[in-house]
Amino acid sequence: MSTSETAGSHDLALRHQFVDSEQQRDASSMGMWLFLVTEVMFFGGMFTAYLIYRHANPAAFMAGSLALSVQYGAFNTVVLIGSSLTMALGVRCAQLGQRKALVGWLIATILLGATFLGVKAVEYTEKWENHHVPGPTFNFDTTKEPSTKDHPEAQAPSKSVEMYFSLYFAMTGMHALHMIIGIGLMSVLAWLSWKGMFGRDYYAPIEYAGLYWHFVDLVWIYLFPLLYLIGRRHNF
Amino acid sequence: MSSGHIGHVSPIRTYILIWAALMVGTILTVAASMVDFPGPMNAVVALAIATVKATLVVLFFMHVKYISYKVNIIVIVSAIFWLLLLLGMVSIDYVGRAFS
Amino acid sequence: MATAAAPAGSNYLTNGSSVASWLLTKDHKRIALLYLLSVTFFFFIGGVFALLIRLELLTPQGDLLQADTYNKVFTMHGQIMVFFFLIPVVPAVLGNFLVPLMIGAKDLAFPRINLLSWYLYIVAGILMLWTLALGGVDTGWTFYTPLSSQFSRTNVVLAAVAIFINGFSSIFTGLNFIVTIHRMRAPGMTWSRLPLFVWAHYATSVIMVLGTPVVAITLLLVAFERLLHLGIFDPALGGDPLLFQHLFWFYSHPAVYIMILPSMGIISELIACFSRKRIFGYSAVALSSIGIAVIGFLVWAHHMFVAGISVYAALVFSFLTYFVGVPSAIKVFNWTATMYKGAVTLTTPMIYAIGFLGLFTIGGLTGLFLAAIGLDVHVTDTYFVVAHFHYVMVGGVVMGYLGGIHFWWPKITGRMYPEFWGKLAAMLGFVGFNLTFFPQFIVGYLGMPRRYWMYAPEFQVWNVLSTAGATVLAVGYLMPLIYLGWSLRYGEKVGDNPWGAVGLEWMTSSPPPTENFLEIPVVTWEAYDYEHIKEVPVVY
Numbered sequence A: 001m002s003t004s005e006t007a008g009s010h011d012l013a014l015r016h017q018f019v020d021s022e023q024q025r026d027a028s029s030m031g032m033w034l035f036l037v038t039e040v041m042f043f044g045g046m047f048t049a050y051l052i053y054r055h056a057n058p059a060a061f062m063a064g065s066l067a068l069s070v071q072y073g074a075f076n077t078v079v080l081i082g083s084s085l086t087m088a089l090g091v092r093c094a095q096l097g098q099r100k101a102l103v104g105w106l107i108a109t110i111l112l113g114a115t116f117l118g119v120k121a122v123e124y125t126e127k128w129e130n131h132h133v134p135g136p137t138f139n140f141d142t143t144k145e146p147s148t149k150d151h152p153e154a155q156a157p158s159k160s161v162e163m164y165f166s167l168y169f170a171m172t173g174m175h176a177l178h179m180i181i182g183i184g185l186m187s188v189l190a191w192l193s194w195k196g197m198f199g200r201d202y203y204a205p206i207e208y209a210g211l212y213w214h215f216v217d218l219v220w221i222y223l224f225p226l227l228y229l230i231g232r233r234h235n236f
Numbered sequence B: 001m002s003s004g005h006i007g008h009v010s011p012i013r014t015y016i017l018i019w020a021a022l023m024v025g026t027i028l029t030v031a032a033s034m035v036d037f038p039g040p041m042n043a044v045v046a047l048a049i050a051t052v053k054a055t056l057v058v059l060f061f062m063h064v065k066y067i068s069y070k071v072n073i074i075v076i077v078s079a080i081f082w083l084l085l086l087l088g089m090v091s092i093d094y095v096g097r098a099f100s
Numbered sequence C: 001m002a003t004a005a006a007p008a009g010s011n012y013l014t015n016g017s018s019v020a021s022w023l024l025t026k027d028h029k030r031i032a033l034l035y036l037l038s039v040t041f042f043f044f045i046g047g048v049f050a051l052l053i054r055l056e057l058l059t060p061q062g063d064l065l066q067a068d069t070y071n072k073v074f075t076m077h078g079q080i081m082v083f084f085f086l087i088p089v090v091p092a093v094l095g096n097f098l099v100p101l102m103i104g105a106k107d108l109a110f111p112r113i114n115l116l117s118w119y120l121y122i123v124a125g126i127l128m129l130w131t132l133a134l135g136g137v138d139t140g141w142t143f144y145t146p147l148s149s150q151f152s153r154t155n156v157v158l159a160a161v162a163i164f165i166n167g168f169s170s171i172f173t174g175l176n177f178i179v180t181i182h183r184m185r186a187p188g189m190t191w192s193r194l195p196l197f198v199w200a201h202y203a204t205s206v207i208m209v210l211g212t213p214v215v216a217i218t219l220l221l222v223a224f225e226r227l228l229h230l231g232i233f234d235p236a237l238g239g240d241p242l243l244f245q246h247l248f249w250f251y252s253h254p255a256v257y258i259m260i261l262p263s264m265g266i267i268s269e270l271i272a273c274f275s276r277k278r279i280f281g282y283s284a285v286a287l288s289s290i291g292i293a294v295i296g297f298l299v300w301a302h303h304m305f306v307a308g309i310s311v312y313a314a315l316v317f318s319f320l321t322y323f324v325g326v327p328s329a330i331k332v333f334n335w336t337a338t339m340y341k342g343a344v345t346l347t348t349p350m351i352y353a354i355g356f357l358g359l360f361t362i363g364g365l366t367g368l369f370l371a372a373i374g375l376d377v378h379v380t381d382t383y384f385v386v387a388h389f390h391y392v393m394v395g396g397v398v399m400g401y402l403g404g405i406h407f408w409w410p411k412i413t414g415r416m417y418p419e420f421w422g423k424l425a426a427m428l429g430f431v432g433f434n435l436t437f438f439p440q441f442i443v444g445y446l447g448m449p450r451r452y453w454m455y456a457p458e459f460q461v462w463n464v465l466s467t468a469g470a471t472v473l474a475v476g477y478l479m480p481l482i483y484l485g486w487s488l489r490y491g492e493k494v495g496d497n498p499w500g501a502v503g504l505e506w507m508t509s510s511p512p513p514t515e516n517f518l519e520i521p522v523v524t525w526e527a528y529d530y531e532h533i534k535e536v537p538v539v540y
Helices: A002-006 A019-058 A058-067 A070-096 A099-129 A158-194 A205-228 B012-030 B040-059 B073-100 C019-023 C028-056 C067-103 C113-135 C147-151 C156-185 C196-230 C241-275 C280-299 C301-306 C310-339 C346-373 C373-379 C383-413 C419-445 C457-490
Strands: none
Touching: A019 A058, A019 A158, A019 A205, A019 B073, A019 C156, A019 C196, A019 C241, A058 A099, A058 A158, A058 A205, A070 A099, A070 A205, A070 B012, A070 B040, A099 A205, A158 A205, A158 C113, A158 C196, A205 B012, A205 B040, B012 B040, B073 C241, B073 C280, B073 C301, B073 C310, C019 C028, C019 C196, C019 C310, C028 C067, C028 C113, C028 C383, C028 C457, C067 C280, C067 C383, C113 C156, C113 C373, C113 C383, C147 C156, C147 C196, C156 C196, C196 C241, C196 C280, C241 C280, C241 C310, C241 C346, C241 C373, C241 C383, C280 C310, C301 C310, C310 C346, C310 C373, C346 C373, C346 C383, C346 C419, C383 C457, C419 C457
């Protein structure tokens, strides 16, 4: 196996299968973008379900939207956009070889991500206490719920609202899972950055983790209006 | 062969401006959700704002505006195209059922 | 680099013999062999279920298996064959081995992800075997809801998780190929000089990357419904079982092109080599692969014509389904035109290739029957459909795969398979296949439904023929296992290029060195230039 380890180049960051570092950079960035394509299609399946069911059950989706807290959702949107900023600044520091600042921005990103998850946990807990989690305990009477009882357009069978919450938990749950993975990734990268693994010559892992983080932010940019906002005024 | 390659480094000001634009977008979309637009316009407005925000993130935070390997632009466009294909082709059935 | 050259006779097979040198290898050629072993294993597991099905259907009564067991047997046959054999078989084995060699690269772009992909396949495979050990699944390979989400009392979640993980294996293979083909081609290896095998793998990879995530989330949602009561497909909550079918077939119809396209790539190589001619209409064949991949995404609802989709949607999808026949037909016509006035030699790989042409044509044309809504209503869920897709998936994919394995066997091992036994197995496979599946067209058209363990007595004669054919087919598939294994040790050692083929993969030693080429080749000739290249240039 020794031939494959030494063949190629003196550049330690250059892997043996590549001819030069430009080829390696193009290949790895394309690999990352293709991975994000698969993520788009992965969430795309759930967005399709959302589209179809929302049109089948507009009143139930209005009721479900009204039961969510716009304050929590908007706060989390701000937090996540902030984390995208810290991430982008982190990548910038990596490009410039600023080790300590890079670690700082990564930690800031982690903290903002954790804040998002904390708020999400509070929201989930409230849903559980209000019996808004799908399953045998689910109960949502649109004529009695304080959020919907005064909205004639938001009257729907409990079962239909349960569909809304099934989608809500599936979509925000998969999003939260991606956040957790992202935070894990950032923690490892912060540690490796602290140890000086990355510099001006080699920062691709930071850049690609950044792409992943921004993608997760993108999903939320759509989830927030779709789940929290657009059903509030009309059941269209 | 050149070792290491620095991609485009944006000034901090650009990132702050984009961040500010995203915050404005967030405020706008919340505000728009409190207004009664006719018909489906609430959804259209919200999705339009979200798409503007998403575009800013992709172009500036994700550096697509300065991307060095142009093939990646085809990759990104095909992701959007195939997502719309999934949404659109499934919708054909449901729209059709509404007419049957 | 020349200083790093290993001593003469050293190649990827002799470069390390410890278990770790195989299980931790990042060499695409060794990973291909790991895949070869594991895929073959699952092929025979799936084959055992196929034989159980055929044995049960020998008689009209349910004597060997009862209904519940039979449901599990055909489900496990389908899931194992589709997800663990047909989808990975050509890309992960021959594609893995050959794509870097054919484009003049040292390896795939991401060797570690390639190895990860194999490990994911193995984890998924173990989960699938565990599902089997726990009693299997009875939903059919399609996991239709609400049967899978609510009523089945079998291990649906475990099987869904296995296929979910296997999906990532497939995604990583596709991702690796796309990047490799875009960015790792040797100098001079332009897109218009790429072997059609590589074009086919490019098209396949596009489907893998764009389609697989959708079935992954769909199966995950089924698992969520069973585990967490998230009733996305629950009719009681207004959930639409048809939505499941839409999402499932958005991947699973293009998935049949994941299976057939790489085999079509093999056929292009075989027919060019054994007709000693450049492929007729090279660009048309190359672009038709892309055409199949794209149009293949627009036809899925033809699986749902009788399921209750709107008649307007059915018309649209029926119309688009006819369109996907066009690029497939372009390929068949061009292959035939290539053989016309060519110097055809009937070696084992060529016999497989010609067998492919016949069987795929039947499979493809009956696909047009099924695209016609009126006829489809009559034959939906009958053995006509079963016969149709076996003609494509077995008659097409497996014939192509076996042809490819024989063709590149001297490349992979440095030794030749025994030609007599090869020809015999190819012909037995062809005869056995037709005897197994042609009667199913007839019995299906007469109205025998699929997925039942009993049937009306008047169908028995066709079923006896089919079971007899399955026995011949099984012999045709077992024989290569034996003589190829034999040839590993006793096969004649042949030179680097026993076929006189012109692909780049033949311009390095057989078996190739670990780095594939001792020097990066520079390509100055067109693909399949058999008319002009009398002497194959040697670049090592």
